[in-house]
Amino acid sequence: MVRTHKNIHAPAPASALHVNNISKSYGTSPALDPITIEVSPGERIALIGHNGSGKTTMMRIAAGLLDASEGTVSIYGQASGSLPARASLSFIADQPTFYDDLTLWEHMEYVARLHGVEEWEQTAADLLGHLGLYDRADDMPNRFSRGLKQKSAIALGFIRPFDLLLVDEPFVGLDASGKEALLELLAVASDNGSTVIVATHELSFVHTVKRVIALRDGRLVYDGPTDG
Template sequence: MTSPFALPKQPPTPATEPRLKPDAALQTLDLSKDYGDGMGLMSELDLVINKGELVMLVGPNGAGKSTFLGLAAGMLEPSNGWAFIAGSPAGTVPARAALSYLPDNPVLYDDLSLSEHIEYVARLHKTVDWQDYADDLVDMFGLGDRIDDLPSRFSRGLKQKTGLVLGLIRPFTVMLVDEPFVGLDTPGQETLVEIMTDVVAQGASIICSTHQLDLVPSANRCVGLRDGELAYDGPATAAKIRELVGGE
């Protein structure tokens, strides 16, 4: 009989779980997700992402990419297994402090301007001297003249840029990004690739769900998912990505 409570179980430690690597940027152990209708979406996924890696997460529609990112971010609760961010279980305060998560659809307040969004997120994450960096990011994404506007009234592309600024303004060691290139114009896409490359060079890790081939030269690694299972883990090449996306 299952427990009447759905509280998270006690997480494993390196002493109880020899597979656990505390210095990994992201690690999943037997990670599974079942939405309760008998259809398993993620089944016992074991994955280690090291510090300073830029990983492209690819797979056909319904492969479980967004579910994997949601589980790793602590936004979804695993049916079984664990996700660790910088050695801490996903969803805990240290994991949240180390993580920046950008979902596929930017989530923005209706009643805060772009500058207020930036200030709020930066201060909430205890960022110091964020003002200059915020100005740089806003300029790089071409949002300078929209700084006092409400992002909830922005177009899809501008919302995406706002989401990226918010994801980048706060300190993090691991970034999970779901389809960040969708809706971006060409300059925006180029800026994003440039920033991601720069962030990884500074030692942070990025796991980016995308089929954008522009990112291939910067990516250290490609993880392919199919039906919630690991289909590929190796170097990122355009041919491999096409194969994984096509589901061949």
């Protein structure tokens, strides 16, 4: 059902994600103090912290959507934001946005074709069915409720191949069936060998991981086992 692992033809580097002493400031206001994190291929990690702790900032820097003030980020040995790095990752944002003039199905087609997904129609239909969106395929997702927008963003994030999945607060706005569907997709991604990092407070996901990274006020305060 889900295309989740894109082969990297070069020898796999030791790190799926290497965050090297990155920091971020907005003017004189620090958003992230220097942080260094190493993530091995295939790890499944929960990134936790209160609102404003720096989770979204770190995720956006890792995804190549925001420049760090200092430090570097690499994804499978490639600089974050480079074309090879972007080809290796899928990022699902906490505030999804959509084109005003495309239906959900047209969004799925656009993303799938952009990333060379073969037989994308069946994959799209399976994903939308799994998330309870199949009957909304011809509707405009920019007009959806918060929960339906979140489900749509999840479908778009999973239709493309990836080796690294970064997901920012995906459970917010989801009903019980949506949470269950997302947990199943994340499990499939992990089973297929992808590296999965989810910023969340959702205990049903946190309890499935072996490693937790915690931020507080822009600082790394914990990086270790879930039961630590």
